[in-house]
Amino acid sequence: MANGWLDQAAGLRALLSPTPCRSISLNGGRGGSGATTLAINLAAALAERQREVLLLDEFEGQSNSLHRLRLAQAYHFESVLRREISLADAVVQTDAGFAILPVSARATMLAGLNERELSWLAQEFETLTAEVDFLLLDTRPTTLSGVPNLSLAADDVLIIVSQNAESITDAYATIKVLYTEYARREFRILVNRVASLEDASLLFDRIRSVATQYLGAEIRLRLIGYVPEDDKLKRAMRLGRTVIEAFPEAEASHAFRQLADAMLRWKRPNQSQETPGHFVYRLVESSRILTDRLQN
Secondary structure, eight states, X not given: OGGGOSOHHHHHHHXXXXXXXXXXXXXXXXXXXXXXXXXXXXXXXXXXTTOOEEEEEOOOGGGSHHHHTTOOOSSOHHHHHTTSSOTGGGOEEOTTSOEEEEOOOOHXXXXXXXXXXXXXXXXXXXXXXXXOSEEEEEOOXXXXXXXXXXXXXXXXXXXXXXXXXXXXXXXXXXXXXXXXXXXXXXXXXXXXXXXXXXXXXXXXXXHHHHHHHHHOTTOEEEEEEEEEOOHHHHHHHHTTSOHHHHOTTSHHHHHHHHHHHHHHTSOOOSSOSSOTTHHHHHHHHHHHHHHHHHHO
């Protein structure tokens, strides 16, 4: 496979004891939730635990994970859509041991794929993720009604929230859209940039109370932990590195390791929501809807 990021040992392990890829969407919003930074560092923490991790990135420019890590993108995702390269060729390996697949493209180009092209792309994605343990999705905010999101195909929906009012508003909006329009009932909450577990619990209780009051008792929210406000995390990002690489003993590094260990213990869903290839269908479906809205 291109880039050599899935080694022979990983392939042999997958062959002897196949484990389905677990997909986790990370949903942030306005107010500096820090979703991309958390996605990068969670991926690094899982990779440190000898797991194969692929970070799927919907963003482009300065807000995406490649830019944060000062990595060059040899091939754009649109080259894949034109079938000039394979999907594996677009994967970028990081020094932290995980891989990144940027999937940003013009909505009109994604919307224009025919069924044969879409089927090919879905199969490419199935092949690419066959030996992946964790697929982390750094997704666009899910606050618009009627626009499908990659979170719909994920096993777990992770909502990232900070104490900023806009972040809290967007967290609730995301939960509301996924619950009322797509019947997602279970959400994991990760609190970012707080001083203590007590602060994280207070913020979580606030969101859970509002969600239960307005959406009903069927909604299930679970606090999975928090990441403290840590200047070394910011310094690591300015250096283009994960905090685990740059400052392995930092408070944030320990927090990410604890989160990774907790994720390894998560009970696997009785049945995955959809196969990995369905992420491609969700990506194209949302692009078609957005294109139609722009044209009408």
